[in-house]
Amino acid sequence: MKTIDLKARWQELADVKDVLGARGWFPGTSGNLSIKVSDDPLEFLVTASGKDKYKRTDEDFVLVNQHSQPAEDTQLKPSAETLLHQKVYELTDAGCSLHVHTVSNNVMSELYAKKGEVTFQGQELIKAFNLWEEDAVLRVPIIENPAHIPDLANLLAEKIDDNVFGVLIKNHGITVWGRNAFEAKKHLEAFEFLFESHLAFRIHIQGGR
Ligand SMILES: CSCCC(=O)C(=O)COP(=O)(O)O
Numbered sequence: 001m002k003t004i005d006l007k008a009r010w011q012e013l014a015d016v017k018d019v020l021g022a023r024g025w026f027p028g029t030s031g032n033l034s035i036k037v038s039d040d041p042l043e044f045l046v047t048a049s050g051k052d053k054y055k056r057t058d059e060d061f062v063l064v065n066q067h068s069q070p071a072e073d074t075q076l077k078p079s080a081e082t083l084l085h086q087k088v089y090e091l092t093d094a095g096c097s098l099h100v101h102t103v104s105n106n107v108m109s110e111l112y113a114k115k116g117e118v119t120f121q122g123q124e125l126i127k128a129f130n131l132w133e134e135d136a137v138l139r140v141p142i143i144e145n146p147a148h149i150p151d152l153a154n155l156l157a158e159k160i161d162d163n164v165f166g167v168l169i170k171n172h173g174i175t176v177w178g179r180n181a182f183e184a185k186k187h188l189e190a191f192e193f194l195f196e197s198h199l200a201f202r203i204h205i206q207g208g209r
């Protein structure tokens with residue numbers, strides 16, 4: 001991959017990071033984002049670990065290889081959750097993977113953890129996932145949150161499927177992907193809208209039941 005492509009991908013991911021940051025979706029340094037730079041061998045840019053993701057700096061991203069290890073000499077540490085991004089690239093045609101912690105995705109993950117998934121039907125915004133039929137159902141698997149990242153990454157990998165565009169991690173956050181940064185961001189925004197609407201409906205119409 002040429003330097004110009006690396007720069008373009010960096011810029012693209014930095015722009016997405018700014019927009020998500022403006023929404024407050026990186027509380028307490030949480031969240032990590034990645035974008036694919038090369039397919040064979042796999043290389044992707046991923047956010048550096050533990051940083052204030054609301055700030056834009058020249059050290060925001062690290063280029064990693066197919067083993068989630070830095071592909072260049074650097075003092076920066078790739079995200080602690082880089083392995084989840086690696087699994088997404090290995091098992092899908094994704095070009096971008098986004099992970100954020102929000103109040104809505106955490107509450108939804110807790111509410112529906114026992115069911116192991118949450119589904120949406122009859123909601124206009126499931127069209128953001130290319131689901132156009134009237135009876136189409138959007139399914140979002142929910143996984144446990146083991147502290148050992150390889151275990152977490154394996155749980156995520158088990159749920160990845162053609163009709164899955166994101167996975168909720170219980171009391172942790174959501175990991176979503178898309179063929180490129182535009183699509184990944186679209187998916188993330190649609191998920192968060194559906195979660196917020198569902199919770200608002202439960203609180204205001206169903207009295208929290
Ligand atoms: C304080 S957030 C705990 C770690 C986490 O879940 C996360 O998303 C951020 O980790 P990173 O190493 O990518 O900064």
Ligand SMILES: [Zn+2]
Pocket residue numbers: 030031032081099101172173
């Ligand atoms: Zn996280």
